[in-house]
Amino acid sequence: MESKEQAGNLFVCHECDALQTIKGIEPGNVAACVCCGSTLFKNPVDGVEKPLALIVASMIFFIVANLYPIITLNIAGIERAATLTESALIFLKLGRPELAVTVWFCCVFLPGFIISGLLYVLLSIRYELGLPYTKPVLAWIIRLSPWEMVDVYYLGILVVLVKLVAMADVLLDTGFYAYSILIFVYAAAASLIEPHFLWECLSRQDSKPQ
Numbered sequence: 001m002e003s004k005e006q007a008g009n010l011f012v013c014h015e016c017d018a019l020q021t022i023k024g025i026e027p028g029n030v031a032a033c034v035c036c037g038s039t040l041f042k043n044p045v046d047g048v049e050k051p052l053a054l055i056v057a058s059m060i061f062f063i064v065a066n067l068y069p070i071i072t073l074n075i076a077g078i079e080r081a082a083t084l085t086e087s088a089l090i091f092l093k094l095g096r097p098e099l100a101v102t103v104w105f106c107c108v109f110l111p112g113f114i115i116s117g118l119l120y121v122l123l124s125i126r127y128e129l130g131l132p133y134t135k136p137v138l139a140w141i142i143r144l145s146p147w148e149m150v151d152v153y154y155l156g157i158l159v160v161l162v163k164l165v166a167m168a169d170v171l172l173d174t175g176f177y178a179y180s181i182l183i184f185v186y187a188a189a190a191s192l193i194e195p196h197f198l199w200e201c202l203s204r205q206d207s208k209p210q
């Protein structure tokens with residue numbers, strides 16, 4: 001998913017900066033720049049079905065990754081399992097608050113916010129629920145640019161592994177595998193989500209008589 005400079009139906013081309021108006025692209029069709037021909041956005045054939053299914057799966061893996069330990073530490077013969085949040089707390093106890101913040105922000109807060117936000121917006125669109133604040137939520141998700149988020153998720157988990165392996169014997173646990181799957185499932189969902197299409201769906205819902 002990429003952010004696109006857009007105001008109403010006005011679009012700015014990423015390649016040549018041409019400003020143009022685009023309206024009513026049929027499902028399965030692509031809107032191309034009138035000047036250079038590069039793709040501005042696609043209107044998916046099956047609407048939000050596939051992204052919604054992948055985001056539901058992402059949510060399940062996210063919950064498992066947070067509830068189950070990601071690692072088991074063996075410090076001087078004593079075994080201790082730690083979830084993502086507990087790993088962040090271990091860094092805090094070790095006097096490394098910057099690592100604690102990095103891990104918690106990258107692995108818990110950001111994916112939690114983005115996945116639940118997308119789930120909220122997609123459910124509202126799919127079942128025409130007309131839920132409140134869907135547009136500000138979508139605007140924030142686009143602002144956080146989710147493709148780069150995948151790198152951020154990796155960063156958080158790498159910090160946990162690299163730093164803790166140096167201090168104790170570390171065994172990977174259930175949460176770690178769930179988190180690894182989450183990264184792939186989420187990347188697949190993000191690649192299918194077209195922000196412009198979601199905007200259009202939300203605007204259509206707004207203009208419907210209640």
Ligand SMILES: [Zn+2]
Pocket residue numbers: 013014015016017018033034035036037038
């Ligand atoms: Zn162009």
